[in-house]
Amino acid sequence: MNRFNEPNDSSMAEHKRIGILTSGGDCAGLNAVIRAVVHRAVGTYNWEVWGIYRATQGLMQRPPQATRLEPKQVDAALTLAGTILGTTNKGNPFAFPMSDGTVRDRSSEIAEGYHQLGLDALIGIGGDGSLAILRKLAEVGGINLVGIPKTIDNDVGITERSIGFDTAVNIATEALDRLQFTAASHDRVMILEVMGRDAGHIAISAGIAGGADIILIPEIPYTLERICQQIQQRKQQGNNYSVAIVSEAVRTESGEVVQNMLSFGECRYGGIGHYLADRISALSGAETRVTVLGHTQRGGTPSPLDRLTASAFGVAAVDLIADKDYDKMVTWQNRQVVSVPILDAIGQYKAVDSQGTLVKTARGLGICLGD
Known part of the structure; x- marks a missing residue:
């Protein structure tokens, strides 16, 4: 070294x-x-x-x-x-x-x-x-x-x-900051889908910094039931809205990859936010909206x-x-x-450590990780 x-x-x-x-x-x-x-x-x-x-x-x-x-x-x-x-x-x-x-x-x-x-x-x-x-x-x-x-x-x-990572986290955090107010104004569940090819570093970091109520990353399996429990618990506490952030690499509850087929035949991650919104809305009755940041996380100063x-x-x-x-x-x-x-x-791929400091911090703050 x-x-x-x-x-x-x-x-x-x-x-x-x-x-x-x-x-x-x-x-x-x-x-x-x-x-x-x-x-x-x-x-x-x-x-x-x-x-x-x-x-x-x-x-x-x-x-x-x-x-x-x-x-x-x-x-x-x-x-x-x-x-x-x-x-x-x-x-x-x-x-x-x-x-x-x-x-x-x-x-x-x-x-x-x-x-x-x-x-x-x-x-x-x-x-x-x-x-x-x-x-x-x-x-x-x-x-x-x-x-x-x-x-x-x-x-x-x-x-x-x-x-590039820190700027991407800043952009995702700012988006969460903005979504908090519109979620509260309309009593909605707002889902922010962020990039993360295989790892959930952007989602876990921005989720904590931006005060998300739910963070979903590919390293930690989730259930829709647990997510809806979090939404219901917040309602019982007087919070009629919730904000969630999800990495694009998160799969469906049954483990299927969510991808979009592009016009030139290439498949790319995208769509997990809408998948979750449909099911959360059906299971919880909550009005749900989705924001997909996409390439805005790559650009900017x-x-x-x-x-x-x-x-x-x-x-x-x-x-x-x-x-x-x-x-x-x-x-x-x-x-x-x-x-x-x-x-x-x-040779050493770096995923989010499911027992690491950020995950422990999220749990300590009462943030739902879906499990």
Whole structure:
């Protein structure tokens, strides 16, 4: 486990050309990472930084699609949402879908693009899926890779924080704050459906912070009977309304996945809020409404905590390259940035601990978790 020190004279004297890309779904704080990488690499080491467009797809193009980044270009990026480099969460390069319906291994094209740019190292910003692909590409293509974790789901292993999570929680919490008043005004049950591909970190964190009465996460099974009991108990206490938050990955009471079929044939999570609303209304008689936040959780100005985390991660990633300490991912642990092997990080999926502090806190506050 590596902790970071000031650069030495030898690392500052060696000129490098490094690349940076953002991969997978977008989130708040990505541009803050890019800004930090550019400032550290150019300002401290006098290196070149090349931003690669649309993740690995930019390296597949000929010539590779990239642009040299200077501090002046990225100074205003600290507060920008999304990613100025673009991203993609489609097309595994080891089985890339072609226009004729076939798939092709295009990993060698990506490695060739990296070498055509004359890069000495690559910083990849992504979640566990993206980092797994990037690490495999690095192994087969001779790429010196350093990883930075980002995901609004906060489910990357061995790090307490991933870029984008705090902003997503803030947005969900604000939505709960607003729903409290309209729920109370109309004596309704309001259900907020939030993102969370497989983990309920956003729901449990925002639910506690936003004063939800019911929190449903995929890690804890629920029954509709228990949810309706909570609604009835609140009525008996003089509260004729309830506010619930549910992660999109929560299944039906019988264990079925709730998904939507999109026009281009892809299935995605979505609809558990409406499923619950129909059944809660039928069982309890409560007037029920649903709000689905969707991609609003990915956008917006990054929170101060996400900007701080992104800045610390960007600086630390550059320092790893200066030390030639590759195949590592920067993490936040015990109030500091340390590095761990990428393989260890992606090999330890981080779900919500059903016996952990947040779950115990929710139960201690009388919040119903459905069980």
